[in-house]
Amino acid sequence: MRKLVFFLLIVVSSQFTAFSQYWQQQVNYTIDVSLNDKQHVLDGFEKIEYINNSPDTLRFIWFHLWPNAYKNDKTAFTDQSLENGNTKFYFSNKEDRGYINKLEFRVNDQTASTEDHPQHIDIIKLILPSPLPPQQKIIITTPFHVKLPYNFSRGGHEGESYQATQWYPKPAVYDRKGWHPIPYLDQGEFYGDFGNFDVSITLPKNYVVAATGDLQNDDEKNFVLMNVDVLTDMPLDKMIAYHHSNSPLATLATTSRKTSRYFLFNENDELCGWRNVETGAEKIVKASNVLHQKAFSGIHVINKKIFSLMDYEGKFSMVEVYLNAAKTEIIKCFDHSQSKFIDVGKPQSIVEAERLFE
Numbered sequence: 001m002r003k004l005v006f007f008l009l010i011v012v013s014s015q016f017t018a019f020s021q022y023w024q025q026q027v028n029y030t031i032d033v034s035l036n037d038k039q040h041v042l043d044g045f046e047k048i049e050y051i052n053n054s055p056d057t058l059r060f061i062w063f064h065l066w067p068n069a070y071k072n073d074k075t076a077f078t079d080q081s082l083e084n085g086n087t088k089f090y091f092s093n094k095e096d097r098g099y100i101n102k103l104e105f106r107v108n109d110q111t112a113s114t115e116d117h118p119q120h121i122d123i124i125k126l127i128l129p130s131p132l133p134p135q136q137k138i139i140i141t142t143p144f145h146v147k148l149p150y151n152f153s154r155g156g157h158e159g160e161s162y163q164a165t166q167w168y169p170k171p172a173v174y175d176r177k178g179w180h181p182i183p184y185l186d187q188g189e190f191y192g193d194f195g196n197f198d199v200s201i202t203l204p205k206n207y208v209v210a211a212t213g214d215l216q217n218d219d220e221k222n223f224v225l226m227n228v229d230v231l232t233d234m235p236l237d238k239m240i241a242y243h244h245s246n247s248p249l250a251t252l253a254t255t256s257r258k259t260s261r262y263f264l265f266n267e268n269d270e271l272c273g274w275r276n277v278e279t280g281a282e283k284i285v286k287a288s289n290v291l292h293q294k295a296f297s298g299i300h301v302i303n304k305k306i307f308s309l310m311d312y313e314g315k316f317s318m319v320e321v322y323l324n325a326a327k328t329e330i331i332k333c334f335d336h337s338q339s340k341f342i343d344v345g346k347p348q349s350i351v352e353a354e355r356l357f358e
Helices: 002-020 066-070 076-083 236-246 304-309 318-325 348-356
Strands: 026-036 041-051 058-064 099-101 114-116 123-132 137-147 156-158 161-163 173-175 178-180 197-202 222-226 230-232 250-255 261-265 271-276 282-284 292-303 331-335 341-343
Touching: 058 173, 066 076, 066 099, 123 137, 222 236, 230 292, 236 250, 236 292, 236 331, 250 261, 250 318, 271 318, 271 331, 292 304, 292 331, 304 318, 341 348
Parallel strands: 026 197, 250 331
Antiparallel strands: 026 041, 041 137, 058 123, 099 137, 114 123, 156 161, 173 178, 222 292, 230 341, 250 292, 261 271, 261 292, 271 282
C-alpha cells in the first residue's frame, strides 16, 4: 500500500510541475486601418506589443503575411485549391488577385530587417535588432498596404461587399515545440497566440461594419426602421438628432392623427402604455398621472441593445417588445404632426397619396 501511495504522489507531482511550466506568448495589437472601395485596398498602421513568456531568448520572429497567398499561382493556397479541384484562383485575372506590401518594420523604434521564407511568399522572418530575453517585451510597428482580392477564400470582396480576414501582419506562434510559420490555406484553421485587439476602422460613409468585439461609435449603435407602406416628408434627420441627444432605447415617430390604437406617453414623452379606443383595451406599464395618446407612424430609431430584450419566437408584435422594454428602459416619442403622412397599405390610399404629395 505504501508503494502505491508513493507512486501516486510522484505522478501527481510530475503533472503539477508540467502544468506550472506551461507558457504562451502574449501578442497585443493596435491597428488603424482605412478602406478605399474604389481600388479595393486597405491602408493601415500596426503596433504590436510582443511579450516573450517563453524560457528562451528570441532573435527573430516569423510573421504571417497571408494576403500574399493571393499574389500569384505559386502559393500553398493555390496548390491546395488545385488539389481540391478548384481552378478559380489559378485562372483568375491579375486585377482579381491580392497582396500586402509597403511594410517598414521597426522594433522599439529601431529599423528591423526581414528575410524571405525559403518556400512561402506569405511568410517572412523579422530579425530583431537586439535579442528578446525571457519575460521581456518589445514594440513592433509597421505600416501596411493590402490589395484585397476577389473573395476566393474566406476573405476579399465581391463588388462593394468586403469580407476582410487575415489582412494584417501577424506573428507566428512560438511554443514549446518552437516556431510554427504556416502558409495560408483554404482548409484548416489558424494557430494563433492569445492577445488583445484595439482596431480603428475608417470606411466610406455608406458602409456598416459587422465584426467581433465591441463597437465604440455611439452613432453606429443605433439604426432606423421604417414601415414600407408609409409615405411622409417628416424631418428624419431631426428625429435621429433627437434620439442621439436623449439616448433612449428607442424613439418612435408619432402624430396626433385619429386612429383606433395609440401609444401612451407621459409629460416627458416617455412610453407608459397602449390603448385601443374601439375595444377599450388598455395596458399600462409605467405609472403616470397624465397620459397623452399618440398615433405611431411606423418609424423607429432603435439602439441595438433592444435585441437582448427580445425573448420571442416566431412572429411577434413590436408593440409588445416596446411595452415590455418600457418597464425598465426609456422609450421616447418624436412628434411630427406638422408633416405630411399617409399609410398606403390599402389600394384606395394610393390615389389620396398622389394628391397629398403632388
